[in-house]
Amino acid sequence: MATDLEYVRTSDSHPPVAIIDRSPMTPAKRIIFAVIGLVTATAWALVCFARGEHLNGAYFVIAAVGTYIIAYRFYARLIEYKVIRPKNDRATPGELYDNGRDFQPTDRRILFGHHFAAIAGAGPLVGPVLAIQMGFLPSFIWIVIGCVLAGAVQDYMTLWLSTRRKGRSLGQMIKDEMGKLGGVFGILGILFIMVMLIAVLGLIIVQALAHSPWGVFSIGCTIPIALFMGIYLRFLRPGKVAEVTVIGVALMLFAVVAGRWVAESAWGAQFFTLSSVTLAWCLIIYGFLASVLPVWLLLAPRDYLSTFMKVGTIVLLAVGVLIALPAVNAPALSDWGKGTATVAAPIFAGSLFPFLFITIACGALSGFHSLISSGTTPKMVEKESQIRIIGYGGMMIESFVAVMALVTAMNLDQHLYFAMNAPATLTGFVTDDAQTSAANAANWVCSLKELVPVPDCVNVATQTIYDTGVGVGEAGGVVSRTGGAPTLAVGMAHILSFLGGNAMKGFWYHFAIMFEALFILTTLDAGTRVCRFMLSDALSNLGGVFKKFSNPSWHVGAWGCSLLVVAGWGSILLMGVTDPLGGINTLYPLFGISNQLLAAIALTLITVVVIKKGLVKWAWIPGVGLIWDLVVTMAASWQKIFSPAQSLGYWAQHSCYVNAKAGIANGTVQAASQNAAGDNVFVFKSAAPDAVCSVTGSEAQINAVIRNTTVQGTLSIIFMVLVALVVLVGIWVAIKAIRAGSLPTTEEPDQPSHYYAPKSLFSTKAEKALTKEWAEYNAEHGVAVKTVQEGIDAVDEVPEGLDNDPDTPFS
Amino acid sequence: MSEKLLVHTQRFREQVLRAWRAVVWYVKGVMGESDYDTYCAHLRRRHPDEPLPTVSEYWRKRYADEDAHPSARCC
Incomplete structure (x- = not known):
């Protein structure tokens, strides 16, 4: 055994800095992996073929976890062995530029938690919920397989690129590896995409909180709680982060409980029942303030709460799923998934390919992660071999969260699920009348031939929908609470009802809404701030009078940029909440497309670097994910731009409404009725034989749709063109590299490491022994360490040019 | 017999304490404390x-x- 271990030394004066373990798999391990493989395959078979009562959520968990283990052990190992080739005798940026602050080698287990808290959020919770429209099977397959072959690969390899480049940001690396032009397109793409992501995340909260006094109160409370925590940390007990977070979480749980009392009181119901437009404005003002207020006051404490809740709720959900063994009520492949449906898909338009992949987004592949993997995390890595568990492993947990969200949502009654997620135009939702809304929605869902028929459908569904609203403490009901978050919250309340029974359902529902909103608000605060820095940076690069923008303490510039960014996402958000066609339904595809396009940018960079390093043979590793992602996103963008189907193509929709407007103007379209507000409602259908257009609405609604589709259609084109340009530049660089055999990359030259840390979350025997040796050595040579590290001290301070990197937004 | 029990309780207490310390170390690490x-x-x-x-x-x-x-x- 011992002969298979090679100790790597960089100096004779201190212990070895790395262990290369060449020992083959022990027979015991082989047997364990064989058993895991068998169990996983069985679980997959059951998920794919067992139906009805033979199937429950636990099989999904087993199939997913087994696949992650096998993929991590074999596929990630292959990537490590063939492409990453970690050099553990090479100093990481954390070791080299150690400044005790952002550059700081951090224990791998802690960094894993850190990285996960930074990548995880509401995305993986929401996407799978919406995707169930197509059926659970394709959603589940994509969440697991997409993670293993694309998402985790992207996270892992971006982290690797950045770790070898002083922790540089994605935008900067694109510029370095693919030239200035590629860099400009890249930065522009990232900026647009982030604004879009923030807007849709904001829309999800607004949809969950509109007309929900309980929700508004408990989420509203997180702001004073965060302020209290900030002041506590600043003036009362500085540095007591864990303590104040525990206090904050306790206060937040109390706010969730108290929300019921407030919502049930007359004044509370009146004061906290807000329309979606009011809420959107609140969010916009909040977003602006959060981005200009000092970090210690609001952003940092909220981040602490969010980190704490992320780990807590995910564990809670996992335990809930394993105890409750939720039944599966969704079909494996719905009629919309098969493409045999007679009506357009109500939750998101379009066919399974490509829109399922767009919708699931973060749980399988998330471009946003590449911003995290090239930012904070690479500056804290201790050893290159650790990035496999942090990058690939972190994404596996994120994917697992998505699987649990899927399991939770597919447990819901299908009629309830569609009543909650379809837009108000279909369900007949009536504000502040839960009974009528439930009846209207029931009428609509029971008319869907795509759902499994139930006897006495309308009565049963009305009762289920109405009771669900009452059960979770929503006086306004749950009809058309689109966006995924409320659906997941109902599912969670259901699954966690073993804790406290029906009486606690309201608490669990609002607990789930609260943490989703918390995650989203954290993303929104931080995202706005990051965008603001990117924008001021981009402006300062224009030179001339704009140079001033590079000074972050120039308040006019900072506030102006914040205002611009907030105006960007705020206007999309307002557009979404007032959209007559249902904001989530029209905007969510743009959210998914933009996130997947960001992934395409990151995967292009990775593929280019792999080719430049002369590893063309292995370019398929990032290439598989890249090509699939490009096919999906380009097909989706194409359809969204060019599809002649009114429900699918933004411009098709646009021209329908333009025609309707023209018809009203020239008098060929007459008012058919009046709506509740007393406005004339027009009904327009394009002439036979194609009759593809059907428009019903007031003049104001028609104008709104014309405006919204213009913005949505234009954004689709911008996203698609920017990404296509980045990819084209990438192809051009790759061809040059293939012709030359290989090209120099901007990888930093190797510096010897004088530091040791184990590789995986759990140390091996040899690693433990070496860790102990280092501990003894450090204790003995407290001063001598310094002499050993003198070589490093020369570069101890972060070199000039790094601090001034244009990528400081992500530093 | 009682001595054996004492040793066991002692060991158990140490293990619990160690686990608690590990949790505190981890939470403080991830939260940044x-x-x-x-x-x-x-x-x-x-x-x-x-x-x-x-x-x-x-x-x-x-x-x-x-x-x-x-x-x-x-x-």
């Missing part, structure tokens, strides 16, 4: 002549840094 100690250790090792900041000074500086260099949080 241990960063102050890490920074002081860094200063002592690399810049032994520089004075150590107080906890309050350290966090003020740290938040000021975060103000100037925000990091993204994902969806």
Whole structure:
């Protein structure tokens, strides 16, 4: 055994800095992996073929976890062995530029938690919920397989690129590896995409909180709680982060409980029942303030709460799923998934390919992660071999969260699920009348031939929908609470009802809404701030009078940029909440497309670097994910731009409404009725034989749709063109590299490491022994360490040019 | 017999204590509470002549840094 271990030394004066373990798999391990493989395959078979009562959520968990283990052990190992080739005798940026602050080698287990808290959020919770429209099977397959072959690969390899480049940001690396032009397109793409992501995340909260006094109160409370925590940390007990977070979480749980009392009181119901437009404005003002207020006051404490809740709720959900063994009520492949449906898909338009992949987004592949993997995390890595568990492993947990969200949502009654997620135009939702809304929605869902028929459908569904609203403490009901978050919250309340029974359902529902909103608000605060820095940076690069923008303490510039960014996402958000066609339904595809396009940018960079390093043979590793992602996103963008189907193509929709407007103007379209507000409602259908257009609405609604589709259609084109340009530049660089055999990359030259840390979350025997040796050595040579590290001290301070990197937004 | 029991309880208590310490270490690490100690250790090792900041000074500086260099949080 011992002969298979090679100790790597960089100096004779201190212990070895790395262990290369060449020992083959022990027979015991082989047997364990064989058993895991068998169990996983069985679980997959059951998920794919067992139906009805033979199937429950636990099989999904087993199939997913087994696949992650096998993929991590074999596929990630292959990537490590063939492409990453970690050099553990090479100093990481954390070791080299150690400044005790952002550059700081951090224990791998802690960094894993850190990285996960930074990548995880509401995305993986929401996407799978919406995707169930197509059926659970394709959603589940994509969440697991997409993670293993694309998402985790992207996270892992971006982290690797950045770790070898002083922790540089994605935008900067694109510029370095693919030239200035590629860099400009890249930065522009990232900026647009982030604004879009923030807007849709904001829309999800607004949809969950509109007309929900309980929700508004408990989420509203997180702001004073965060302020209290900030002041506590600043003036009362500085540095007591864990303590104040525990206090904050306790206060937040109390706010969730108290929300019921407030919502049930007359004044509370009146004061906290807000329309979606009011809420959107609140969010916009909040977003602006959060981005200009000092970090210690609001952003940092909220981040602490969010980190704490992320780990807590995910564990809670996992335990809930394993105890409750939720039944599966969704079909494996719905009629919309098969493409045999007679009506357009109500939750998101379009066919399974490509829109399922767009919708699931973060749980399988998330471009946003590449911003995290090239930012904070690479500056804290201790050893290159650790990035496999942090990058690939972190994404596996994120994917697992998505699987649990899927399991939770597919447990819901299908009629309830569609009543909650379809837009108000279909369900007949009536504000502040839960009974009528439930009846209207029931009428609509029971008319869907795509759902499994139930006897006495309308009565049963009305009762289920109405009771669900009452059960979770929503006086306004749950009809058309689109966006995924409320659906997941109902599912969670259901699954966690073993804790406290029906009486606690309201608490669990609002607990789930609260943490989703918390995650989203954290993303929104931080995202706005990051965008603001990117924008001021981009402006300062224009030179001339704009140079001033590079000074972050120039308040006019900072506030102006914040205002611009907030105006960007705020206007999309307002557009979404007032959209007559249902904001989530029209905007969510743009959210998914933009996130997947960001992934395409990151995967292009990775593929280019792999080719430049002369590893063309292995370019398929990032290439598989890249090509699939490009096919999906380009097909989706194409359809969204060019599809002649009114429900699918933004411009098709646009021209329908333009025609309707023209018809009203020239008098060929007459008012058919009046709506509740007393406005004339027009009904327009394009002439036979194609009759593809059907428009019903007031003049104001028609104008709104014309405006919204213009913005949505234009954004689709911008996203698609920017990404296509980045990819084209990438192809051009790759061809040059293939012709030359290989090209120099901007990888930093190797510096010897004088530091040791184990590789995986759990140390091996040899690693433990070496860790102990280092501990003894450090204790003995407290001063001598310094002499050993003198070589490093020369570069101890972060070199000039790094601090001034244009990528400081992500530093 | 009772002595054996005593040893067992003792060992059990140690294990529980160890587990608790591990949890505290992990939570403080992920939340960033241990960063102050890490920074002081860094200063002592690399810049032994520089004075150590107080906890309050350290966090003020740290938040000021975060103000100037925000990091993204994902969806």
